[in-house]
Amino acid sequence: xxxxxxxxxxxxxxxxxxxxxxxxxxxxxxxxxxxxxxxxxxxxxxxxxxxxxxxxxxxxxxxxxxxxxxxxxxxxxxxxxxxxxxxxxxxxxxxxxxxxxxxxxxxxxxxxxxxxxxxxxxxxxxxxxxxxxxxxxxxxxxxxxxxxxxxxxxxxxxxxxxxxxxxxxxxxxxxxxxxxxxxxxxxxxxxxxxxxxxxxxxxxxxxxxxxxxxxxxxxxxxxxxxxxxxxxxxxxxxxxxxxxxxxxxxxxxxxxxxxxxxxxxxxxxxxxxxxxxxxxxxxxxxxxxxxxxxxxxxxxxxxxxxxxxxx
Amino acid sequence: xxxxxxxxxxxxxxxxxxxxxxxxxxxxxxxxxxxxxxxxxxxxxxxxxxxxxxxxxxxxxxxxxxxxxxxxxxxxxxxxxxxxxxxxxxxxxxxxxxxxxxxxxxxxxxxxxxxxxxxxxxxxxxxxxxxxxxxxxxxxxxxxxxxxxxxxxxxxxxxxxxxxxxxxxxxxxxxxxxxxxxxxxxxxxxxxxxxxxxxxxxxxxxxxxxxxxxxxxxxxxxxxxxxxxxxxxxxxxxxxxxxxxxxxxxxxxxxxxxxxxxxxxxxxxxxxxxxxxxxxxxxxxxxxxxxxxxxxxxxxxxxxxxxxxxx
Numbered sequence: 001x002x003x004x005x006x007x008x009x010x011x012x013x014x015x016x017x018x019x020x021x022x023x024x025x026x027x028x029x030x031x032x033x034x035x036x037x038x039x040x041x042x043x044x045x046x047x048x049x050x051x052x053x054x055x056x057x058x059x060x061x062x063x064x065x066x067x068x069x070x071x072x073x074x075x076x077x078x079x080x081x082x083x084x085x086x087x088x089x090x091x092x093x094x095x096x097x098x099x100x101x102x103x104x105x106x107x108x109x110x111x112x113x114x115x116x117x118x119x120x121x122x123x124x125x126x127x128x129x130x131x132x133x134x135x136x137x138x139x140x141x142x143x144x145x146x147x148x149x150x151x152x153x154x155x156x157x158x159x160x161x162x163x164x165x166x167x168x169x170x171x172x173x174x175x176x177x178x179x180x181x182x183x184x185x186x187x188x189x190x191x192x193x194x195x196x197x198x199x200x201x202x203x204x205x206x207x208x209x210x211x212x213x214x215x216x217x218x219x220x221x222x223x224x225x226x227x228x229x230x231x232x233x234x235x236x237x238x239x240x241x242x243x244x245x246x247x248x249x250x251x252x253x254x255x256x257x258x259x260x261x262x263x264x265x266x267x268x269x270x271x272x273x274x275x276x277x278x279x280x281x282x283x284x285x286x287x288x289x290x291x292x293x294x295x296x297x298x299x300x301x302x303x304x305x306x307x308x309x310x311x
Numbered sequence: 312x313x314x315x316x317x318x319x320x321x322x323x324x325x326x327x328x329x330x331x332x333x334x335x336x337x338x339x340x341x342x343x344x345x346x347x348x349x350x351x352x353x354x355x356x357x358x359x360x361x362x363x364x365x366x367x368x369x370x371x372x373x374x375x376x377x378x379x380x381x382x383x384x385x386x387x388x389x390x391x392x393x394x395x396x397x398x399x400x401x402x403x404x405x406x407x408x409x410x411x412x413x414x415x416x417x418x419x420x421x422x423x424x425x426x427x428x429x430x431x432x433x434x435x436x437x438x439x440x441x442x443x444x445x446x447x448x449x450x451x452x453x454x455x456x457x458x459x460x461x462x463x464x465x466x467x468x469x470x471x472x473x474x475x476x477x478x479x480x481x482x483x484x485x486x487x488x489x490x491x492x493x494x495x496x497x498x499x500x501x502x503x504x505x506x507x508x509x510x511x512x513x514x515x516x517x518x519x520x521x522x523x524x525x526x527x528x529x530x531x532x533x534x535x536x537x538x539x540x541x542x543x544x545x546x547x548x549x550x551x552x553x554x555x556x557x558x559x560x561x562x563x564x565x566x567x568x569x570x571x572x573x574x575x576x577x578x579x580x581x582x583x584x585x586x587x588x589x590x591x592x593x594x595x596x597x598x599x600x601x602x603x604x605x606x607x608x609x610x611x612x613x614x615x616x617x618x619x620x621x622x
Contacts, residue, residue: 100422101415106615108408108607111424129440296419304417 004034004092005061005068007083009076012038013203014148014188017046018141019074019119020058023095026123027072029132034072037061039083043202045188049144052184053137053173064089075119077103080206095122098296102208117155117162120145124165140173147181148188151220151257157294185257189221196233200241200252207300210307212248212270215241218295220257227254231265235285238267249273249303255293262292270307277306315345315403316372316379318394319430320387323349324514325459325499328357329452330385330430331369334406337434338383340443345383348372350394354513356499360455363495364448364484375400386430388414391517406433409607413519428466428473431456435476451484458492459499462531462568468605496568500532507544511552511563518611521618523581526552529564529606535574538565542576546596549578560584560614566604573603581618588617 006024008016020036027034036058042050050057064071065088072093079086079102093110094103097119114122120142127134134142146166150158153166170177191199204217221227227234238250249268256262264287266274271282280287292298317335319327331347338345347369353361361368375382376399383404390397390413404421405414408430425433431453438445445453457477461469464477481488502510515528532538538545549561560579567573575598577585582593591598603609 097419099416099419100411103414104412105410106612108410108426109424110426111411111422113420113422115419115421301417 003068004032004070004072005064006034006036006072006074007039007061007064008074009081009205010039011202011204012040012046013043013075014046014049014184015119015145016075017042017058018049018145019095019123021055022120022123022138022142022145023072023074023126025138026127026130026132030130035059037064037067043188044190045148045184046144048184048187049141049148052180053140053144055137055141074123077101077113078207079103080208095119095126097122099300114161116159117157118146118149120149121159121162121165124169125161134169134172136173139169140175143169143173143175143177143180144184147177147184151255151260151293152178152181152185154257154260155294155297157297185220186222189219189223189257191219191227196230196237199227200234200237205295209300209304210311212273212307213246214249214251214270214303215245215247216251216253216295216299218253218255218262220255222256222258224254224256224263228263231286234265235267238265238285242268251299253292253295253299257293260293261288261290263288273303273306273310276310277302314379315343315381315383316375317345317347317383317385318350318372318375319385320392320516321350322513322515323351323357324354324386325357325360325495326430326456327386328353328369329360329456330406330434332366333431333434333449333453333456334383334385334437336449337438337441337443341441346370348375348378354499355501356459356495357455359495359498360452360459363491364451364455366448366452385434388412388424389518390414391519406430406437408433410611427470428468429457429460431460432470432473432476435480436472445480445483447484450480451486454480454484454486454488454491455495458488458495462566462571462604463489463492463496465568465571466605466608467602468608496531497533500530500568502530502538507541507548510538511545511548516606520611520615521622523559523584523618524557525560525562525581525614526556526558527562527564527606527610529566529573531566531568533567533569535565535567539574542597545576546578549576549596553579562610564603564606564610568604571604572599572601574599584614584617584621587621588613 006020008020024034024036038058038060063085064083065085070090070092074095077094077096096113097116124142146162150162153163200217207214242250249270252265254263317331319331335345335347349369349371374396375394376396381401381403385406388405388407407424408427435453457473461473464474511528518525553561560581563576565574
């Protein structure tokens with residue numbers, strides 16, 4: 001039988017990359033062969049983490065069905081965020097911290113979702129539950145995932161579990177949490193070699209919200225003004241995506257990780273859902289949302305409700 | 312804020328009843344008020360278990376939304392198997408061992424599914440993970456659920472975890488596993504006071520399988536001939552259900568728990584899916600399936616595949 005592949009979502013972020021490595025490691029130690037893979041290019045933040053903790057990047061693949069019959073999903077469950085041919089293989093496990101949607105199985109599987117800030121937080125608990133020792137580099141990668149997803153515990157998605165486990169992992173990984181975290185996050189805000197198309201695609205997720213096709217992209221920055229210099233070009237990219245991919249709404253969240261707010265650029269007939277959800281008004285496709293930093297907790301549920309209300 | 316309600320599926324079986332009690336107990340011990348409730352009448356087996364372990368039955372309710380805003384689902388996740396107004400409340404947790412389907416959330420939740428024989432097996436692990444002591448009667452109820460769902464470890468859904476945890480629970484509950492189990496299962500095969508309508512409804516579940524509306528009912532017996540005496544009447548009930556509920560297929564599995572096989576009575580245009588799935592031929596709406604005792608593992612996935620193939 002072919003190996004089980006462990007994969008995170010398309011446009012992988014640091015949690016998808018590091019959690020696939022960590023969970024494949026756990027599986028290996030439990031005697032089940034598993035290989036971490038990725039569905040896209042590494043971002044600068046993930047590269048920083050992998051280099052710091054001397055770990056090889058997961059192999060990049062474009063589809064799963066020619067490689068294996070069995071996969072484990074980490075950090076996602078929605079079909080449209082997974083491998084294009086995910087329907088052709090068997091999903092045997094899911095470890096995730098997102099809403100559950102567009103997911104269906106014909107047989108019982110192992111599904112572990114917890115409303116915590118990061119998939120790696122759950123995976124660390126699974127190491128403990130299975131009495132498997134966490135080694136330095138794997139601890140460092142799980143810590144990186146937690147720092148990335150919680151923006152160093154600043155995001156409202158952060159739970160006490162993320163903080164406690166983050167501190168434990170920092171000890172095992174032998175790093176000073178704040179110092180390492182800030183350096184890693186900052187490395188992630190380096191988009192100098194990216195085109196505006198790439199910038200929008202980098203961390204973008206597709207959703208079906210109350211029947212609407214919505215793409216929500218997000219980038220973290222320390223200096224929003226720098227990105228906004230190119231706002232006309234970004235709007236053109238959003239416009240093009242909306243038309244080409246028949247989207248109802250295309251959003252870019254430019255998240256200021258130091259000041260914990262997001263500038264929203266949006267395109268598509270349904271931008272009014274954002275205005276309704278947050279009681280704001282767009283000016284030239286742009287609006288500032290104070291305190292909003294989490295796509296998962298502060299954008300997707302609010303938009304879902306707005307679409308329902310506006311139907 | 313109103314209490315969280317913990318509920319199993321419609322037509323509750325012993326796992327739904329006992330797991331809702333056990334999980335509400337665990338929640339209470341963790342300081343979160345939770346009340347077990349049920350969506351239907353107790354069967355004879357559950358009555359036996361509750362009486363034996365001196366526990367009050369969960370309160371029966373018809374809907375949830377007038378009682379609470381927050382529910383925990385145990386032993387099911389599919390909407391059509393839950394409270395009729397489940398869409399009006401927030402599902403905050405799911406503990407289950409079935410396939411995942413017709414289930415969607417707008418926010419991340421705690422979802423714990425494992426491919427084990429019984430929900431109570433997972434709940435026992437949650438007691439351990441949370442360092443909460445399991446008391447005698449609650450142990451007895453969880454044991455009853457495991458015996459019921461695994462037919463005393465004879466069903467192919469049984470895993471090593473069910474067996475090991477079953478043995479541990481028997482010790483805590485201070486019962487001899489085989490003796491208690493057989494007595495409980497036998498109590499469950501007493502249908503003497505049931506009409507044929509009630510018999511078919513007792514443990515029936517609705518599914519949407521590849522777009523087909525299918526109802527699969529199951530009863531456990533020690534003497535199939537006794538039930539088959541009334542087969543004409545049962546067929547009339549299946550026919551009536553099929554018409555009244557616009558089903559594509561209505562199935563009754565009469566499962567011989569001593570000899571581990573099932574006699575299938577079926578009605579509806581799509582009975583051919585069963586013939587295709589098991590390579591058998593119905594005679595007068597009846598066929599014997601050797602070795603088939605599990606709806607979840609030996610009927611639903613096979614029918615799903617057959618419907619897909621026949622499309």
